[in-house]
Amino acid sequence: xxxxxREMAVYCFDTLVSHYNNxxxxxxxxxxxxxxxxxxxxxxxxxxEPRLRGCIGTLEARRLISGFKDYALTSALxxxxxxxxxxxxLPSLQCTVSVLTDYEDAEDxxxxxxxxxxxxxxxxxxxxNTKRSATYLPExxxxxxxxxxxxIDSLVRKAGYNGVITEAVRxxxxxxxxxxxxxxxxxxxxxSYVKATRGVGPGxxxxxxxxxA
Numbered sequence: 195x196x197x198x199x200r201e202m203a204v205y206c207f208d209t210l211v212s213h214y215n216n217x218x219x220x221x222x223x224x225x226x227x228x229x230x231x232x233x234x235x236x237x238x239x240x241x242x243e244p245r246l247r248g249c250i251g252t253l254e255a256r257r258l259i260s261g262f263k264d265y266a267l268t269s270a271l272x273x274x275x276x277x278x279x280x281x282x283x284l285p286s287l288q289c290t291v292s293v294l295t296d297y298e299d300a301e302d303x304x305x306x307x308x309x310x311x312x313x314x315x316x317x318x319x320x321x322x323n324t325k326r327s328a329t330y331l332p333e334x335x336x337x338x339x340x341x342x343x344x345x346i347d348s349l350v351r352k353a354g355y356n357g358v359i360t361e362a363v364r365x366x367x368x369x370x371x372x373x374x375x376x377x378x379x380x381x382x383x384x385x386s387y388v389k390a391t392r393g394v395g396p397g398x399x400x401x402x403x404x405x406x407a
Contacts, residue, residue, distance in 0.1 A: 195295060196227040196258070202291040203379035204387055205259075206233055206266035213267055214281040220392075222262070228255045230294035230372075232331060233265040235279060237286045238380070244288055248273035251292065253314060253329060262291065290378040292331055300369040303346050309336040311371040315349050320363060328353035332374050 201224040212219040232251025236244035248269040252261065266289075271278040279287070300306055306313055312332040318325050328349050335345035346367070347359050357363070379387075 196225070196229055196293055197375040198291045198293045198377040199224060200377055200379060200387070202258070202262055202293075203289045203377050204384060205262055206289050206291060207287075207379070207381065207384040209263050209266040210270055210279070211284070213271075214284075219263060222259050224258070227258050229258060229261075230255055231258060231261050231265065232292040232294070232374075233262060233269045234290040234292070234331075235270050236288045236290070237283060238288055239286055247276055247279055247283070247287070249331075251294075253294070258293075284381050286381070288378055288380045289384075290376055292374045292376045294372050294374045296373040298371050300371050303364050303367040303369050304342050306342070306369065306371040308340070308342060308345065309333075310373065312374055313345070313349065314370040314372070315346065315353065316368045316370075317350075317353075317355075317363070317366040319355055319357065320366065321357065326350075326353035326355055331376075332372075333376065 201222060205222040205224070209219045230251065230253050232249060234249040235247040237247045238244045250269040250273055251265050294312065310332060312330060314327065314329045316327040330345060330349055340348065346364060350359055350363065
């Protein structure tokens with residue numbers, strides 16, 4: 195089984211830095227495989243709690259190299275919840291890569307474990323029969339300190355349902371649980387890795403960046 199690793203996070207930083215510099219992305223240093231994946235960008239300011247700046251991925255298996263390249267940019271620049279990440283934010287960024295595994299159909303909406311499983315919910319609205327779906331990665335409910343029901347209700351809202359969340363609504367949910375491995379890397383760690391393996395070039399808009407020439 196493929197696990198998330200440092201080289202995947204490096205490749206996501208490489209992709210974003212190369213985008214800002216209008217350069218080709220250096221080749222990745224991890225093996226190709228097929229898995230669902232997510233890329234999460236957070237911003238850490240003055241040593242405070244990391245704040246989400248973008249998180250997008252796919253629940254369908256795809257090639258890891260093209261997948262991380264695509265979603266590194268999509269999550270950084272096209273997450274509609276946030277303005278695009280700017281180059282000047284690079285020194286404050288943390289990248290987390292997630293590789294999803296072990297999909298299972300749950301018995302009901304409570305048949306999963308906080309901190310172990312990511313969850314996908316699918317349901318139809320009782321009033322309109324509109325189909326809704328959404329997911330939380332395994333670390334989200336645990337980080338928020340939610341109970342299972344709190345996580346489910348939050349996910350129902352994330353899916354776009356604005357009605358009253360009753361037990362009858364919850365029972366309409368089809369839940370898929372999954373597990374994941376993840377690896378997080380701060381920009382400073384990325385720079386240290388690049389310096390040790392490739393050398394460091396001049397800054398981009400005053401920011402230190404790796405040189406890939």
